[in-house]
Amino acid sequence: MGKYTDYIMKTAQDLLAVPSPSGFTHMAAEFVKKEFEKLGYEPQITQKGAVLVKLGGKDDKNAVVLAAHMDTLGGMVCQIMDNGRLKLTNIGGMNPNNAEAENCKVYTKSGKVYDATFQLENASVHVNGEYSDTKRTYDTMEAILDEPVKTKEDVKKLGIMTGDFVCFDPRTVVTQSGYIKSRFLDDKFSTAILLGYAKYLKEKKVETERTIYVLITSYEEVGHGGCAAIPDGVTEMISVDMGCVGKGLECDETMVSICAKDSMGPYDYQVVSGLIKAAQENDIAFAVDVYPHYGSDVDAALKAGYDMKHGLIGPGVYASHGYERSHKDGAKNTLKLLKAYLG
Structure with missing residues (x-):
């Protein structure tokens, strides 16, 4: 997975350099759209300014949408x-x-x-x-x-x-030891991870059993990013956002975090159990945690009335909403979990 981790780290740095506080995301949306096009996909920018792209898969009536957000604080x-x-x-x-x-x-x-x-x-x-x-x-x-x-x-x-x-200023720094430090890793790091996953599917010619969409939202930081543009046939949504790292939690920056509950409530039992099983069976470094002060695009989608199962994963990120830190292994383990869970 080293090739794809390197791509993720480079893409994250490039995207972090594009300013995009909620409501001012048009430059980031164009960047993300062009990246998907370079990979051979046909993304679209929604009326709300999100980027929606179909990655492929066989079953359109039992589809999964993977959501990250490109909007930041500001x-x-x-x-x-x-x-x-x-x-x-x-x-x-x-x-x-x-x-x-x-x-x-x-x-x-x-x-x-x-x-x-x-x-x-x-x-x-x-x-x-x-x-x-x-x-x-x-x-x-x-x-x-x-x-x-x-x-x-x-x-x-x-x-x-x-x-x-x-x-x-994001002040992005990548250390020789593999750490990435920057403002706004939440959630541009996971946006880059989903681009890395799309690159993997395309280059390896992987056709998943379930159709997979990616939705890169533009208003997550103000609470309504995932409220719109969920395609027909989607039965499950996984938010790929930052995993919390801090006192009382087990995740660190090198791991993928699986969220069991955030401030909005518990995530779907079957989805959480399936993610844990996939991580255990594929030797993926992971932690399961409860996030005390957190909401996601999936929460917003459920509040908007979408009927689907939901989950939340992401690379461990320390000092959230400040000068944040993660690690290339956090990206690698998140990518491995997507691969293991979705096929």
Whole structure:
């Protein structure tokens, strides 16, 4: 599986470089669409901005959809201050504590892009005696443009306005030991894994018993990514998202995590049992965990009324919604589980 793991790692790095907070995913969608086309598939971009592609398979009436999401956390300009600084509102769960002192870019409606840094107000420690005691919130922090602006009018002359998206630097690093560190591994790492799985099926000429679709969604981080575009005939949906790594959980970054329950409730017993059996029988490094603060595209699909079984797997990711870390072996074991479970 080394060839496909290498492809996943390279594709993940390329996709992480494409800005795509929820609602601003058009560039990522084009990237994903073109990658599927390079592999010989015929993807489509849905009205909602997701990428849907049929990978093949024999049984269209008992189909499986594999869902990952390309949308990430981010920010949006909500106020231009009189001093030329920008107040932001979060897109998804972008925590201001994790975003402090991060480089970012402001994308204007006219297409111009401006560099900025997200900082605490009065961010100089030598000046601000309350620096350490100030709670980091979107009220106490601001984006400082790397432009010579002094007033609200100066900023508006640049074409910046309320509603412009602010995209944070992913700071992607791959170490010699196989770790990948970046913002937004959730869920671009698993998007790359599904592209790797599609590459494997095509190159090995594998025809699965059940028809398999891939749906790369665009609004998962705000809760409604999987609510639409599930094809007819789908009886099972598996969200391939980040596996949680943290205190009280068994998964680490080198493993594939199988989720038994998240904050929305338990996953389908038959699906979870089948995934565990496939992992055990194929010598796959895995963990089964309960995620205490988590929701997925599958949860959204069930809330939308789709009648199907559901599951959730993914490579272990540490420091979720912060500066995240995973490992190439996490990708390898997730790919192996997809192969073993789906045939």
